Amino acid sequence: MPDIEGQRDPQPETGYRPRRLEGPVLAGVVPGQGLAVLHRAVDLAHGLGVGLVCAYADPTVISEEEPGGRVELLSIDPDAVDDDSVQVRADLLDGLRGELSEAGxxxxxxxxxxxxxHALASYAREVGASLIVVGTREDGLAHRFEERIAGSVAVRLxxxxxxxxVVVPLAHRRRRLRGDS
Structure with missing residues (x-):
């Protein structure tokens, strides 16, 4: 059928055509978290044929870019000992190395x-992530209180x-990611 200018309407779309996901899987990890999140993220990255980025977002630090592009993470509490957050990150990285050493x-x-x-959403855009994998809240009064105060990361994302x-249930998982200092 002709349109107003006498030209034919463009062909209607024939349906959705899938595209290959090429960006990495971004997994939100925290010290002591159930390994189910990491394992599902590995499974997805492997199945999609993409890389995995494990990201730890620490709300107690801020980023400061130094000359030359180096980024330094500094505590928001001037009385805090920076070594604590550095050690938490180092322990978390060691735990990831141990768990992912043979993941292929x-x-x-x-x-x-x-x-x-916010940090995970921003980083997902920065790295062109195909998807983000996070866990549900854990059982326990402390976790419920934290969620009530800060809100659910999964819901906010x-x-x-x-x-x-992708939200991975963690309620009854026993094995945990090393890194609790």
Whole structure:
């Protein structure tokens, strides 16, 4: 049927054509977290044929870019000992190395600063992530209190950006990611 200018309407779309996901899987990791999040992220990265980026977002530090592009993470509390957050990141990285040593995928670790949902969403855009993998809250009064105060990272991520979010249940997982200092 002709349109207003006498030209034919363009052909209607024939349906969705899938595209290959090429960006890495971004896994939000925290010290002491159930390994199910990491394992599902590895499974997805392996199945998609992409890399894995494990990111720890620390709300107690801020990023400061130094000349030359180096980024330093500094505590937001001037009385805090910076060694604590450095040690937490180092222990977390050691735990990831131990768990991923034979996974057969390319992976990296990123230490982020700020509120976790915002930091993960920003980093997902920066690295062109195909999807983000996070866990549900853990059982226990402390975790419920923390979620009530800060909100659910998974829910905030699901509402704040365009990258799909995979939420892994953690309620009854026993094995944990090393890194609790």
């Amino acid at each position: 995928i390319t992976w990296s670790f990123a230490a982020l600063s700020g509120e976790p949902a 699901g509402h704040s950006q365009d990258v799909p979010v």
